[in-house]
Amino acid sequence: MRWFLSFLLLSLAGPFFAQEGKRYAIIVGINEYQHSKLGKLNCAINDATDLGKILSNDGYLLTLLTNNTAIKPTKAEIDRAIESVLQKAKPQDTVLIALSGHGLQFDKEAYFCPMDAKPFPDESRTLVSLNGIYNQFDKSFAGVKVLFVDACRDDPDPARSVSKGIDADSAPEPPKGVMAMFSCSARQRSYEDLERKHGVFFHYVIEGLTGKAVNADGEVTFTLLNDYVAKRVNPRVLELYKGAQQIPNMVARTVGASPVLVNEENNKIARELLERSSYPGGGKKYIEDHKDRISAWKKAAEKGNPAAMTMVGTLHNNGIEATKSNAQALVWYRKAAERGESNAIYLVGVAYLHGYGVAKDEVEAVKWFKKAADAKLPTAMWQLGECCANGRGGLSKDDAEALKWYKKAAEAGNTPSMIRLGNMCRDGSGGLTKNETEAVNWYKKAAEAGNSAAMSDLGFMYANSRGGLTKNDVEAFKWYKQAAERGSSSGMNHLGFMYRDGRGGMAKDEVEAVKWFKKAAEAGNAQGMHNLGNMFANGRGGLSKDDVEAVKWYKKAAEAGEPLAMSHLGLLFEKGNAGLTKDDVEAAKWYKKAAELGNAVAMESIGFRYEMGRGGLTKDDVEAAKWYKKAAELGNAVAMSNLGNMYRDGRGSLPKDDLEMIKWYRKSAEAADDGGMANLGWAYQNGRGVTRDQTEAIKWYRKAAAKGNEFAKDKLKALGKNS
Secondary structure (H helix, E strand, C coil): CCCEEEEEEEEECCCCCCCCCCEEEEEEECCCCCCCCCCCCCCHHHHHHHHHHHHHHCCCEEEEEECCCCCCCCHHHHHHHHHHHHHHCCCCCEEEEEEEEEEEEECCEEEECCCCCCCCHHHHHHCEEHHHHHHHHHHCCCCEEEEEEEEEECCCCCCCCCCCCCCCCCCCCCCCCEEEEECCCCCCCCCEECCCCEEHHHHHHHHHHHHHCCCCCCEEEHHHHHHHHHHHHHHHHHHHCCCCCCCCEEEECCCCCCCEEEEHHHHHHHHHHHHHHCCCCCHHHHHHHCHHHHHHHHHHHHCCCHHHHHHHHHHHHHCCCCCCCHHHHHHHHHHHHHCCCHHHHHHHHHHHHHCCCCCCCHHHHHHHHHHHHHCCCHHHHHHHHHHHHHCCCCCCCCHHHHHHHHHHHHHCCCHHHHHHHHHHHHHCCCCCCCCHHHHHHHHHHHHHCCCHHHHHHHHHHHHCCCCCCCCCHHHHHHHHHHHHHCCCHHHHHHHHHHHHHCCCCCCCCHHHHHHHHHHHHHCCCHHHHHHHHHHHHHCCCCCCCCHHHHHHHHHHHHHCCCHHHHHHHHHHHHHCCCCCCCCHHHHHHHHHHHHHCCCHHHHHHHHHHHHHCCCCCCCCHHHHHHHHHHHHHCCCHHHHHHHHHHHHHCCCCCCCCHHHHHHHHHHHHHCCCHHHHHHHHHHHHHCCCCCCCHHHHHHHHHHHHHCCCHHHHHHHHHCCCCC
8 A cells, every 4th residue: 555645746837838949857766765664666667667657758858767777766866857857848838746755754744754864853854845846846947847746655653643644635735837737536545456567646647648538639737647647547456456545636826728748649659650560571572561651750859859850760660651760760879768768768779789880890799789688678588598599798608698688678578589489498599498398388388479480489499399389280370371371481480391291180282382492492491491492302382302402592591691402402412413513512511500500401511521631621531530429429320330430440639439430339239320330230240349149239220231231242242141
């Protein structure tokens, strides 16, 4: 339960020129205090932060002081901010001050408690006096003066009466020409709504300002806001706290039309900026689909709306109804950032990170990302996680710090961070224990929030019975299709597989498979390019067999970083297939690229070339053994057999070790490699690493011979045995 001095104060000291002048907002929210007698609050920071976003979106120049900001809400800083703005304000300007936190009343004087308050009558100099604010308002030239006070009355002296909060009857009388809206009436208290994470009063103030209390012109006036809030606060309090009463009360001592506090158009643009960040198909598509709004964004940007400024910056980034210019985009981002727009702050960081319109400077980029993260922008938190994970921007590589930022971003709704956490749980990376069930949980959260990449990942887990899920191709198909329809190239590629193989309850349809592989390829998906190449190479899915087209797509896939395509190109150059001239040097080049990206087949192939000194490579048993070992540990059966040979002979800096030899021969044989089977037969025949056993030798020779192994056939012939 909270007790509040909670009201909206508006002073009209002269003609209303707010739309022509500057608008200033000083907003303070304090949840935690230095003095133990002032208890912790739950919602003051949220009240201040969310109100600040609304006003900033409407063009107010914002000063935000909370426990979470760099400048803390001490008595000195609050006084400094108020005095600075009120002294420079002109008759055409608006000044809005909002205070949310604890409040006290001593001898009919009302006080707001700064973070460093000492809550005693003889320490009133440490408090912010409501009369003091009235006096400064009275002296200021500002034309429109607004004061929100949401102050929990927390009197530390139980001997004094605390039966009621500060309301319109007990609060000091404001100067002439003032409108004030209190959160409660005489002998009532104000309450918090923990479900909505705001004070009940402030919840409806914020809701009214964001479009629920607009007139036909899309404006929220003081009177409309009062009517909206007054009708809704008490019913919600009765719902939350049975028998409690909280009836907002307005005191008006002005004449003339009720002033406009915000314009809904400005907040609409802020919502559009938010929608753009998560739009299916990306931000550019959002702009293309909303071209009818571009003129409104430009107009609002010229009037100082920071969200509109950010949108105009994106127009320059994409060259849509504006000159394509990263430098010009950065000009707009900086303007919006100066007004506290968190997306713009982040985009300035992105510009420094990649050198868009400015010299590349990763350290400077991280500074901007931290500012945006401090402003609670989830995307910035995710980016800081990326920088920590990869050791960029002057940050040391730190998995624990990366994990902290990913979790913060995910909890704030950032779906890329949910996917990153899912991947880390799936792979057991980033300091996390491998936990595929938890990975599925993160993918589900992101997918249900509309992230197409997560939909594809979730489909993969269903298709492969991972993460505690029962194999379910129908469910996999559903998620792949949703992902593909939302623009996920991975979803398109997986959907192609489902149609090609007739899975997920669908009839086999290679024509439909080619369609989706092509969509994936054209969307830049490297696996889709490779799969499309395969369909051309084999003349499937209604395509004519076309080696030239196949190689074109293999090369595109390889150049886009697909290791399977690199390995495939290596094989084509090795064999001289698909119209390519046989070229072992070119083959080695592609095998090496694929091997370095983790392709086990390519690792074995490059190991073989080092062992034999082929493909332009100098014979090098150490390199050969290294690559065989890497491939064998990834499950490549041919590499297992070759690694066994290296242990057999003590080559490549490996010791001569029959036990290691037999271990790898057996692994290779059990993985159905004919070379491994033949080598295991040889070991049994010669008693190397095992007890000599001709029957066992013949068994493995026959298995190898059945797969066409010539060495095994010769051995059987020498033993007088048929295959």
